[in-house]
Amino acid sequence: MLTSTVEDLPDDVEVVSAWLHERGHTDGLPVVPPTRERVLRMLDGTTRDPAATLGDVPPVNGAATVEKLAINAVMAGCRAEYLPVLLTSFDLMLRPSFQLAGMQPTTNPLTPMLIVNGPIRHRIGLNCSTGVLGPGWQANATIGRAVRLALINLGGARPGEVDKCTQGFVGKYTLCAGENEEESPWPPLSAERGFDAGQDVLTVVGVNAAINIHDSSGDWRDVVKTLSGSLPSIGTPNVVDPHATPVLALNPMHARILADGGFDKDGLRKHLVDNATLPADALSARRKHLRRSEGEDLYLVDGRIPIVNDPESLQVLVTGGMGGGHSCFLPAGHYGQALSATIDI
Amino acid sequence: MPTVTLFTQVFAGLADAVATGAGAAELPRVVLPHPLNDRPEPDIRAALRERAGAILGGITC
Numbered sequence: 001m002l003t004s005t006v007e008d009l010p011d012d013v014e015v016v017s018a019w020l021h022e023r024g025h026t027d028g029l030p031v032v033p034p035t036r037e038r039v040l041r042m043l044d045g046t047t048r049d050p051a052a053t054l055g056d057v058p059p060v061n062g063a064a065t066v067e068k069l070a071i072n073a074v075m076a077g078c079r080a081e082y083l084p085v086l087l088t089s090f091d092l093m094l095r096p097s098f099q100l101a102g103m104q105p106t107t108n109p110l111t112p113m114l115i116v117n118g119p120i121r122h123r124i125g126l127n128c129s130t131g132v133l134g135p136g137w138q139a140n141a142t143i144g145r146a147v148r149l150a151l152i153n154l155g156g157a158r159p160g161e162v163d164k165c166t167q168g169f170v171g172k173y174t175l176c177a178g179e180n181e182e183e184s185p186w187p188p189l190s191a192e193r194g195f196d197a198g199q200d201v202l203t204v205v206g207v208n209a210a211i212n213i214h215d216s217s218g219d220w221r222d223v224v225k226t227l228s229g230s231l232p233s234i235g236t237p238n239v240v241d242p243h244a245t246p247v248l249a250l251n252p253m254h255a256r257i258l259a260d261g262g263f264d265k266d267g268l269r270k271h272l273v274d275n276a277t278l279p280a281d282a283l284s285a286r287r288k289h290l291r292r293s294e295g296e297d298l299y300l301v302d303g304r305i306p307i308v309n310d311p312e313s314l315q316v317l318v319t320g321g322m323g324g325g326h327s328c329f330l331p332a333g334h335y336g337q338a339l340s341a342t343i344d345i
Numbered sequence: 346m347p348t349v350t351l352f353t354q355v356f357a358g359l360a361d362a363v364a365t366g367a368g369a370a371e372l373p374r375v376v377l378p379h380p381l382n383d384r385p386e387p388d389i390r391a392a393l394r395e396r397a398g399a400i401l402g403g404i405t406c
Contacts, residue, residue, distance in 0.1 A: 059359070060366035105359050162362045164355070 002036060002050060002067055011035055020075075024158045027148055027173055031075035042070040045080030046087060047345055054087065055094035058101035060156030064090045069150055076146035081124050082139055084343050085176075085202060086146050089114055092204045092339040099336030103206050104157045108237060109169045112147060113207045113247060113330065114176040115317055117190035118200035120343055121178040128178030130321030133210065133249070133328070144174030169209040177319050183252035184318035185259035192265065193340040205245050205315055205338035207330035208237065215254075216325035220261025223254050223325075224271065230329060231276040231307050237333020238308055239278065240290040245313050245338040247330040248272075251320040254327050269311035277304035348372065349403030353379035373403030 009016055016033035020026050032038065043050055043066070050067040057064050066087065073086050093100045093112060103110050116126055127137035135141065157163040165172070181188045181197075190201035211233065215226035231248070238244035250258070258268060280303060283291060291305075300306075308314050315338055320326070352360045354376055364372040375396050381389055393400070 058366065059363040105363070156362050156366065161358045164359055 002039060004039075004067060004071060006036065009033070024161075025149075025153050026075070027145065027152065029173075031149075032077050034071045034074040038074045039067070039070050042074050042078065042080050042083055043067070045083035045345075048087065054090045057090075057094065057151065057155035059104055059162060062154035062156065064094065064150065064154050068154055069146070072150040072153060073142075073146045076149050077138065077142040078146050079124070079138070079142075082143050082146075084345050085114065085116065085120070085124070085143050086150070088202045088341055088343045089147055089204055090150070092202065092341055095339060097337045098204065098206075098339055100155070102335060104151065104155050105162055105164050107164050107166045108333065109165050109167060109172070109208050110206045110332070111169075111172045111175055112204050113171070114144060114147065115189060115203040115205070115247075116176070116178045116201070116343070117181065117188045117195075117203070118198060118343070120200040126176070126178040128180040128319055129183075130323060132177045132180070132319045132321075133175070140176045140178075141174050144176035147176075148172060148174065171207070171209055175207070177249070177317075179317055180252050180319050183322065185256050186265050186318065189315065189317050190340060195340065195342065200343040201340055202343050203315070203338060203340040205247060205332065206336050207247055207332050210249070210328040210330045213327045213329060214325055218257060220257050220263070223257050224261070224263070224268075227327075228272060228275040231272060232278045232305075233331070234278055234282050234287075236307075236331035238331050239283070239305060240287050241333035241335060243313070243335055243337075244308060244331075244333040245315055245336075246308065246332040247315045247317055248327070249317045249319050249330065250327045251322070251325070252318055253322050253325060255318045265316045266311070269314045269316060272314065273306045273308060273311045274301060276307050277301055280305055347404040349400055350374050351377055351400070353377045353381050355379045373406060375399045375403060
């Protein structure tokens with residue numbers, strides 16, 4: 001039984017999109033009309049009760065019921081088999097430690113990044129390889145979009161009104177990636193986070209726009225040198241927020257070169273925290289004040305500022321294709337934690 | 346606990362949404378000029394002094 005209000009509108013993309021857009025219920029792009037039939041088909045993707053609530057979405061605290069999330073999934077263009085990923089993302093984001101209440105209205109260009117591990121990647125056609133963070137794959141594009149639509153429609157995060165993001169960034173439309181477990185030399189992110197390899201696991205982490213890191217060398221010394229020089233950036237939030245959980249998304253080629261050089265993920269994180277540092281006097285007075293309020297002295301390495309205070313905070317992911325030496329770093333800083341859970345139907 | 350919320354002008358809509366979402370639509374609110382964080386301390390004190398009545402009124406209503 002569905003309980004949402006039904007409007008008397010034709011099943012027409014242009015009419016429904018315009019009607020919803022006028023009321024602030026879209027991301028600016030056309031949406032699939034969420035008819036009763038489409039919502040019911042979407043709900044076939046889960047065994048959860050449509051009336052069950054996952055919690056209230058801050059800051060306006062609309063109830064994230066399974067039905068409401070299914071409606072946003074329809075609008076985003078999701079297939080029914082994607083719905084469990086969307087539901088799990090809200091299971092995680094509504095935990096207090098994710099600090100969604102701080103993320104939704106912030107001026108900082110933050111958005112939830114969804115990282116998927118396990119066989120579900122193949123079952124739903126989620127890209128993990130070439131172009132993983134770009135266009136072209138329905139699962140990646142629409143799951144992340146459904147998250148954003150639900151954050152707007154249930155949490156009230158309308159850009160400019162409640163979402164006060166100063167400039168925004170395109171990742172706020174959608175940001176959902178699979179890990180390229182098959183071409184990674186290391187255990188998957190989910191295994192590092194306490195799950196069995198082979199389980200379907202979602203990790204959600206708040207991030208900023210990606211910084212491209214290019215080095216086509218086949219020598220691990222070159223690659224680690226380029227990473228160490230690229231991750232520290234004086235204006236990134238994680239420089240002043242020691243609790244941040246930024247993401248280093250390595251392409252499989254870089255990962256293999258580093259593994260051949262003797263690095264595992266723990267060793268790489270430790271090396272980067274020790275070597276990807278900034279001079280303490282590079283901080284502006286204002287940012288020094290911010291960092292000091294977080295206990296500046298506790299987080300210096302040999303008098304220099306590390307990208308994070310604890311190697312465990314750096315989330316290392318292997319994703320993308322083998323076609324070139326491009327990896328990326330997604331800075332972070334919203335006082336929330338990266339969280340993971342199994343994706344259950 | 347008596348509470349009054351202070352915010353700058355550009356965050357007025359957000360403050361209304363958060364207060365309403367928290368079930369406290371009547372929460373006393375005082376609007377300050379924007380921007381404030383890059384202003385000299387005397388300017389900030391002056392802006393607050395001008396609104397002292399509203400602030401005190403908010404926490405004693």
